[in-house]
Amino acid sequence: MPSLLFFRALPQSFQLKSSVVMKQKRITPLSLFGFAMLSLLFFNSIASADSEYFSPPRNTPKAVAHASESQACVEPIETMRRQHMEFIKHQRDETMHKGIRTTKYSLLECINCHVTYDENQQAVSYKDEQHFCSGCHQYAAVNIDCFQCHNSKPTPSVVKPMPGHPEFISPITIDMAKQAQQTTGGASE
Amino acid sequence: MNHQVSHSAQNEDVPHSENARRQFFLKVAGAGAGLALAPSLLLQQVAHAKTADQAVSKEVRWGMLIDTSKCAQGCDDCVKACSEGNGLTGHGRPETDVQWVRKVTVKDKQTGKVTSLPLMCQHCEHPPCVDVCPTGASFKRDNGIVLVDKHICIGCRYCMMACPYKARSFVHEVVEDQKAHAPRGKGTVESCTFCVHKLDQGEQPVCATACGEDAMLFGDLNDPDSALSKRLQQVSSTQLRADMELNPGVRYQGL
Amino acid sequence: MKITYSELKGKSPGFFIVLGVLAAIAAIGLGSAYYMEHEGHHVTGMSNQIVWGLPHIFALFLIVAASGILNVASIGTVFGKKAYKPLGRLSGLMAITMLAGGLAILVLDLGRPDRLVVAMTTYNFKSIFSWNIYLYNGFLLIVGVYLWMMMERKMQKYYPYAGFVAFIWRLILTTGTGSIFGFLVAREAYDTAILAPLFVLLSFALGMAVFLLYIIIAFQSCDRPLGDGLLQRMKKLLGIFVASVFYFVVVYHLTNLYLTNQHAFEAFILLNGGIYTFLFWVGYILIGTIAPLAIFYHPTFGQTRHAVTLGSALILVGGWSLLYVIIIGGQAFPLEIFPGKEVIESSFFDGVVASYAPSLWEFLLGMAGIAIALIATVLGTRILPFMPDTLDDAVVNPQAD
Numbered sequence: 079m080p081s082l083l084f085f086r087a088l089p090q091s092f093q094l095k096s097s098v099v100m101k102q103k104r105i106t107p108l109s110l111f112g113f114a115m116l117s118l119l120f121f122n123s124i125a126s127a128d129s130e131y132f133s134p135p136r137n138t139p140k141a142v143a144h145a146s147e148s149q150a151c152v153e154p155i156e157t158m159r160r161q162h163m164e165f166i167k168h169q170r171d172e173t174m175h176k177g178i179r180t181t182k183y184s185l186l187e188c189i190n191c192h193v194t195y196d197e198n199q200q201a202v203s204y205k206d207e208q209h210f211c212s213g214c215h216q217y218a219a220v221n222i223d224c225f226q227c228h229n230s231k232p233t234p235s236v237v238k239p240m241p242g243h244p245e246f247i248s249p250i251t252i253d254m255a256k257q258a259q260q261t262t263g264g265a266s267e
Numbered sequence: 268m269n270h271q272v273s274h275s276a277q278n279e280d281v282p283h284s285e286n287a288r289r290q291f292f293l294k295v296a297g298a299g300a301g302l303a304l305a306p307s308l309l310l311q312q313v314a315h316a317k318t319a320d321q322a323v324s325k326e327v328r329w330g331m332l333i334d335t336s337k338c339a340q341g342c343d344d345c346v347k348a349c350s351e352g353n354g355l356t357g358h359g360r361p362e363t364d365v366q367w368v369r370k371v372t373v374k375d376k377q378t379g380k381v382t383s384l385p386l387m388c389q390h391c392e393h394p395p396c397v398d399v400c401p402t403g404a405s406f407k408r409d410n411g412i413v414l415v416d417k418h419i420c421i422g423c424r425y426c427m428m429a430c431p432y433k434a435r436s437f438v439h440e441v442v443e444d445q446k447a448h449a450p451r452g453k454g455t456v457e458s459c460t461f462c463v464h465k466l467d468q469g470e471q472p473v474c475a476t477a478c479g480e481d482a483m484l485f486g487d488l489n490d491p492d493s494a495l496s497k498r499l500q501q502v503s504s505t506q507l508r509a510d511m512e513l514n515p516g517v518r519y520q521g522l
Numbered sequence: 523m524k525i526t527y528s529e530l531k532g533k534s535p536g537f538f539i540v541l542g543v544l545a546a547i548a549a550i551g552l553g554s555a556y557y558m559e560h561e562g563h564h565v566t567g568m569s570n571q572i573v574w575g576l577p578h579i580f581a582l583f584l585i586v587a588a589s590g591i592l593n594v595a596s597i598g599t600v601f602g603k604k605a606y607k608p609l610g611r612l613s614g615l616m617a618i619t620m621l622a623g624g625l626a627i628l629v630l631d632l633g634r635p636d637r638l639v640v641a642m643t644t645y646n647f648k649s650i651f652s653w654n655i656y657l658y659n660g661f662l663l664i665v666g667v668y669l670w671m672m673m674e675r676k677m678q679k680y681y682p683y684a685g686f687v688a689f690i691w692r693l694i695l696t697t698g699t700g701s702i703f704g705f706l707v708a709r710e711a712y713d714t715a716i717l718a719p720l721f722v723l724l725s726f727a728l729g730m731a732v733f734l735l736y737i738i739i740a741f742q743s744c745d746r747p748l749g750d751g752l753l754q755r756m757k758k759l760l761g762i763f764v765a766s767v768f769y770f771v772v773v774y775h776l777t778n779l780y781l782t783n784q785h786a787f788e789a790f791i792l793l794n795g796g797i798y799t800f801l802f803w804v805g806y807i808l809i810g811t812i813a814p815l816a817i818f819y820h821p822t823f824g825q826t827r828h829a830v831t832l833g834s835a836l837i838l839v840g841g842w843s844l845l846y847v848i849i850i851g852g853q854a855f856p857l858e859i860f861p862g863k864e865v866i867e868s869s870f871f872d873g874v875v876a877s878y879a880p881s882l883w884e885f886l887l888g889m890a891g892i893a894i895a896l897i898a899t900v901l902g903t904r905i906l907p908f909m910p911d912t913l914d915d916a917v918v919n920p921q922a923d
Contacts, residue, residue, distance in 0.1 A: 370869060399650065508859065
């Protein structure tokens with residue numbers, strides 16, 4: 079309110095020629111708007127400093143990850159989709175400040191379970207668009223801050239068994255995922 | 268003199284706790300109590316450790332006594348173990364590379380006595396870094412260890428200005444392939460955590476276990492029965508910059 | 523005669539050239555900030571030894587100058603000196619823009635500038651740094667209200683109160699800025715309360731010098747009359763400020779010289795500190811104190827406008843040098859971790875004077891802060907009537923009480 083009063087009161091208080099006032103009135107909100115837009119752009123460019131690694135997928139991505147019939151996530155998928163960040167953040171503060179290192183909601187376990195392998199059967203990092211977290215986050219244009227510090231690849235000692243091992247649960251390979259994406263992409267178009 | 272004291276102290280101390288452990292075992296076993304009880308009881312009794320699902324307690328204050336008479340000049344086993352254990356990688360740029368623990372050799376200006384010692388975050392009771400941190404990222408846990416919550420660290424480096432021990436490093440470069448238990452990344456400040464990931468699960472910091480000379484005794488300062496407290500009662504120890512009354516958790520013997 | 527204000531016309535090629543050059547400097551600086559942030563701070567001269575570098579000197583320079591610039595308005599409002607009143611609006615505007623420029627540098631130098639929102643939402647109230655976040659934001663707000671009341675006819679009866687609050691606030695603000703260093707117990711250079719009044723006086727001097735330079739250049743560029751009588755009056759006050767800063771610097775060093783355990787540090791700054799000794803004696807004492815005082819009080823040259831311009835410029839050089847000595851010199855001097863002992867071996871530069879070679883990137887970021895402050899000032903005077911149409915001596919009456 080006070081600022082409105084301020085702008086409305088300007089012409090009287092400064093006894094300016096009306097042409098100047100008209101011009102000024104036009105310039106002020108316009109330039110403010112321009113400045114706001116520019117600063118938005120600027121902060122956005124800082125926030126997505128790593129965006130060069132990503133090229134956004136055209137269709138909703140399917141998570142390419144270690145997930146199987148024999149092993150469910152810690153919460154129903156719908157809950158996880160909506161609330162995974164809250165679980166992780168809560169756990170983060172519990173661990174950081176209270177030293178509670180349970181595994182149920184720990185980021186480490188997300189990473190260790192949702193593993194995507196590349197053609198050489200190596201786990202991919204978040205820079206790869208097939209990474210479990212990156213695929214969706216890129217699509218949703220939500221920047222993840224986790225992997226500036228946390229490793230996005232599974233801990234070597236707990237990497238899930240590779241093909242040939244009796245406990246191996248077949249992960250979806252990159253090729254299969256690409257095929258799946260192509261089919262779904264084709265269907266939706 | 269100092270050397271002798273520390274030696275005898277250790278000779279008494281370590282076997283004593285070993286004995287206590289054995290006796291305890293025997294008693295429990297002798298009384299016919301279930302052996303399954305023993306491990307959990309032992310864990311609490313001996314090490315005051317917590318399990319991964321427990322919250323840290325104010326009852327505990329972790330600390331360390333460094334016996335400089337045992338610390339060999341030129342030995343950097345603790346530094347190597349720290350770098351290895353926490354995934355601290357350098358880039359061959361000593362001025363900006365990270366160091367959580369470093370070896371320093373000092374010479375007394377008057378007497379000429381040369382002392383070699385490891386220097387790391389002293390985990391003060393009144394840490395200046397915690398006082399100055401604008402966001403509260405620098406904080407002290409209930410169990411006395413001083414940490415950086417990198418989730419809210421903005422990288423202003425005021426804590427580095429405030430630390431009298433130069434114990435903190437700023438991560439000057441992009442970090443990749445971090446150890447899963449030691450997340451760290453560009454633009455935040457960090458320092459020795461007393462290997463908090465190990466501590467939280469009842470284990471000791473890697474430097475203390477890596478020291479071949481047993482020069483680093485880690486334990487609970489608040490527990491009068493811990494090996495650390497017992498040794499501190501017997502030998503004289505020094506706080507670095509004691510004049511600042513920060514009450515560091517790391518003490519030095521023979522300095 | 524009544525003082526009238528108007529916006530800059532802003533149509534001349536000169537206006538656009540000035541804005542264009544400033545915008546280019548700002549853009550280059552923002553680019554280098556992005557580069558430093560993207561690569562990490564290892565591309566700068568800053569290290570684990572010198573954790574605050576050139577950007578912080580530029581930032582503190584602007585922040586300190588900002589609070590000092592507001593003095594011009596305060597002298598008119600709080601101390602009732604009529605001759606200063608026509609300058610109040612511009613003084614308020616520049617206080618805001620300079621502070622904004624300084625804060626921009628500070629923020630862009632953070633390790634994680636993308637977490638600025640964390641700094642604004644998560645506070646540790648024991649930290650003098652978070653008090654400063656409140657002090658800075660409060661300053662912008664209070665000076666904004668002060669300006670509004672000054673410029674809005676309906677609110678003019680309230681503006682002396684706003685001016686008083688702004689004056690008190692700016693004293694607290696600079697005390698806070700000085701205390702960022704004064705509260706650091708660990709370092710020989712900083713652990714002293716005298717840094718707070720030293721910073722306050724430094725802000726008086728730097729603010730007045732910046733303001734004088736700006737009005738001399740701006741009024742000339744806009745072909746608006748500016749009386750020499752007014753400049754001479756402000757110059758005299760500036761001379762007193764410069765002498766007061768010198769007094770506090772002398773007391774600061776004398777205190778240290780009295781304390782035996784500070785002798786090594788004093789020797790480092792005053793005798794054998796290389797660049798720091800040079801900047802102290804030549805930059806601060808000779809160029810920043812003796813030369814301007816000699817120029818200002820020279821019986822003939824001192825009465826000219828050139829004397830005011832030159833003296834003010836030299837004071838800025840001196841203030842910048844003093845900040846360099848305090849901020850970088852204070853960190854370069856080794857921490858005394860082992861009193862009574864000498865460090866003969868360390869992998870982390872214990873016991874040795876830290877070296878610091880500022881990088882181009884830091885310098886460009888610092889220049890960007892200045893450019894941002896100036897762009898905001900010029901645009902501000904273009905959009906709203908901050909600048910008096912004339913400050914001719916006949917109009918202002920520089921001798922007025």
